[in-house]
Amino acid sequence: MHDSVLTNLLMNFLFILVGLLLFALYYDATKKHPSKRIVIIFSTVTILLCVMFSHKLANGVYVDLRRIPFFLASLYFGPVVSFVLMVMIIALRYFIIGSGLIHLVILNYFVTFLILAAFSKGFLRAKKKVKVLFMIIICFSMTMFNLLFGYIHQAEITVDEYLYLVLIPLAATVISVMITEMIRKLMELKKTLSQHEKLQVVSRLAASLSHEIRNPLTSSKGFLQLVQEEKDIKTQKEFIELSLKGIDQATHVIEEYLTFTNSTPEKSERIDVKDSLMELIEIIKPKATHISFRYQLLDGIHVEGQRHNFIKCMGNIMTNAIESMPRGGQISIGMVEKENVIISISDSGIGMTDEQIRRFGEPFFTTKNEGTGLGIMAATIIVHSMKGKIEVESELNKGTTVMIELQRAIKTEAG
Incomplete structure (x- = not known):
């Protein structure tokens, strides 16, 4: 049984790592964040492979890592993705493994879905340590749920096997979260780099425009001020004043452009x-x-x-x-x-x-x-x-x- 447990759980973990790699490759190829549809497709395939390589503890009681892609997709992409994957997990469990204890599977995943939906927004803003701890708690709870029903159904499990069944899912959970966070960080850095490149282009443009436009506008303003001092009719003065106001507005636009150059930092x-x-x-x-x-x-x-x-x-x-x-x-x-x-x-x-x-x-x-x-x-x-x-x-x-x-x-x- 030792070899069977290790083989199935490690295979499950391999499927999860490949799924995360595919997400990273998708972003690198498309330069877009994966849509919810893509997330559901990738996660469903990973879950399907995990279910196919489940380890049987007793009749109706199976252990695998299908919950990890379910957790990750639910917490990073929201309740809609979580609900769809919950339905997919229950369906795959029913059609591939069978209907044994299916009511307990439904209860287990439905309660977990409610918890994940409640914490999904806060999870994204949490620090990495908090995310890892939260995932460990959820994963450990579901693992204990499976082992409990294995014990109730008199599954023959040794102490060593209990360790495998507890430690491997927890280790896989921690590593999966760390890899997911690393991928998110790389995606954010790539996006920031792209934005900075665009900002540099605008910065050069703003500097050029400010130097090319400010001098003639200043000359025009001085000329209009001289004309204003002459003896003109009231209407002409009003037009001149409006012209001065327009020039002031143009100067203000240039000042706005200078925000982008960041070339003359002022004292904080x-x-x-x-x-x-x-x-x-x-x-x-x-x-x-x-x-x-x-x-x-x-x-x-x-x-x-x-x-x-x-x-x-x-x-x-x-x-x-x-x-x-x-x-x-x-x-x-x-x-x-x-x-x-x-x-x-x-x-x-x-x-x-x-x-x-x-x-x-x-x-x-x-x-x-x-x-x-x-x-x-x-x-x-x-x-x-x-x-x-x-x-x-x-x-x-x-x-x-x-x-x-x-x-x-x-x-x-x-x-």
Whole structure:
């Protein structure tokens, strides 16, 4: 029995590793995150192979590693994938192994499905150690469930075999999670590298435009100022003033482009997050009369950076939120203090698709009919320059939440 147990479980583990490798190869070939359909197909094939190489403990009681791909797909891709795979596991178990104790299999996987569905969102945000520990607990619980029913049905299992049946699934679970996290990290790094390459292109373009356009605009402004001093009729003065205003707006656009060059970094300062956000809200409110604002901000929280850039960053995100609610809505601004400061800006607007979420912050990408996408791109660059992170969660027709995580400023002796 020793050889049979080891052979079947190690074969199961090999199938899981091959499945994870296929996910990595799929991303490398397509440059896209696997869709839920692809996840279900790959996971179902892996589960099928695991069931085919199950180890029989007693009539109706079988041990294999089919639960590991079920756990991984459920926790990383959500309840819909989890439910489909649960149905597939039960069906494969019934048609390949038989109907013995099928009611217990259904109960076991249904309870596990409910647990995984409840923890899937929190799991993605958890640290690697927490993810590994959670997976160990779930895997150990299901292993004990199988061994318990093997004992009830008087399966002849030695102490050594108990160790195999417990340790191999736990080791396979830990290794699978570590490999999955490594693949996710590589995918994120590749995406970040691609974005940085695009940002460099825009940076060079912005620097070129600023040097080529600023000088003639400044000359034009000086000329119009001289004309304004002459004795002209009132209408001409009004037109000249409008021209000056237009030139000022063009200069402002150039200033926005200079955000992308990051060529002249300014000295960092301590920014009071609450004061800056309240100042920004008071500026934006009169321009967004159809929007209501809710905010819950913390006192005494500071970050490092340039205050005007920080306000510009938050202003661009809020402006984007306002434009997503043409018929009115609500913007909620919150702060959470953990290891770092997390600022969340939520709206009740039109939301975004998964593809739009993935392209959030890319150069010249926008979800609006008119727009350049430079506002959100500028916000992303400013957050990165402050050594922070920006993430977005959204659902169509339900709204969007942008989360900005920034390091807290080191307290000075005076502060």
